[in-house]
Amino acid sequence: MNGAIGMKPSARCSPGCLCRHETANDRKQERYLILPVFIDQASLIPDSSRSTGRRSPGKARRRRITLLVLLLFAIPALTAFWAFSIEPALLTVTRYTSRHAQLPEQWHGRTIAFFSDTHLGPDYLPEKLGRVAEAIEREKPDLILFGGDLIDHRTPQDPGFAADVIEVLSRMRAPLGQYAIAGNHDNRLIAEYRFMADLLADSGFTLLDNQSAVLDGIWLGGLAESYFGRPDLDQAFSAAGLISPEMEDDINNDQLFRLLLMHQPDYAAALPADGFNLAFSGHSHNGQVTFFGRPIITVHEGRLYPHGLYHLDDNRSLLVSRGLGTVGIAARLGAPPQLVLLTLLRD
Secondary structure (H helix, E strand, O other): OEOOOOEOOOOOOOOOOOOOOOOHHHHHHHHHHHHHHHHHHHHOOOOHHHHHOOOOHHHHHHHHHHHHHHHHHHHHHHHHHHHHHHHHHOOEEEEEEEEEOOOOHHHOOOEEEEEOOOOEEOOEOHHHHHHHHHHHHHHOOOEEEEOOOOEOOOOOOOHHHHHHHHHHHOOOOOOOOEEEOOOOOOOOOHHHHHHHHHHHHHOOOEEOOOEEEEEOOEEEEEOOOOOOOOOOHHHHOOHHHEOOHHHHHHHOOOOOEEEEEOOOHHHHHHOOOOOOOEEEEOOOHHHOEEEOOEEOOOOOOOOOOOOEEEEOOOOOEEEEOOOOOOOOOOOOEOOOOEEEEEEEEEO
16 A cells, blocks of 8 residues: 555556545545536526516516506596595685776775585584684685575484584674575475575574675675576565665665675576676586596586686676585595685776
8 A cells, every 4th residue: 555645556557656546435425526516606607687687578568567457446546535535625715806897995805705515414514614614714704605505405404413503604704794595405395495594594694585685885686596496686686675674775776786696607697687796606516526627517507607707798707616515426526625705806
């Protein structure tokens, strides 16, 4: 045996050979060493798909389709959530100015607060109306007008609910008073009309039903609604229509500026050109649900003038409110609840 390397010389080698000769045991160990080396080297080979950051076309397409499906479900769901849960509670205060040559000097710069269509009930509780009262208290208008549809068929007619409504309406006060008219939902049944009238009277609002009042040189008239009532402009603007006989001396001047409260705005087209100077109306809700600001569904006698301030001619203007509550469905989209503040200016 060669003592330097501890191996037996092969038969092919001479006794003094210094070569390293492979034994069976050596070959076995080498076989075990080859596999991990091969695996380790294989892991160093770059993956072209990973290094370039590319995804396979099939995976990218599936990802886009999944995203599109999610959006198709998410957008309608979020829109419905907004329309039913958020926007009906978003009170907006809209300010207008209206110029009139016939306006009495003492009315220049005076402001009228106008709200309409509360539809008090499960979807529009007195607490929501309280926000309108708070806004009116902050703004301190000279006159407060209500455009009808205080209630509807869902309104609870129990003493507790009535007391809550009266408490809120009683907070709305203006130097020249608070006036209201009935809407078609107030006027469907005699019992509903009486309940509405009692709520207004107990809250300090004067109900004008083809009646009028003279307010510091302005003649304010209120028409009956045109669905179930019988609007009569001549009756309203007459001595017989005055809510107080003492006002008769004030109407001898035929040039009195005429303010008109009327529930259905399209009824303005049926009135004579000299019937009013400035009218306030509601009823339309601006459709409640709009598409880019235009109502998708409109109501009878609320289609010609769905919302906003319209100048009908040189002497007549019509202001239409979006209202506060809802009817049909308890949703609003692009037509949030509205309190209007209109400032009168003399040309």
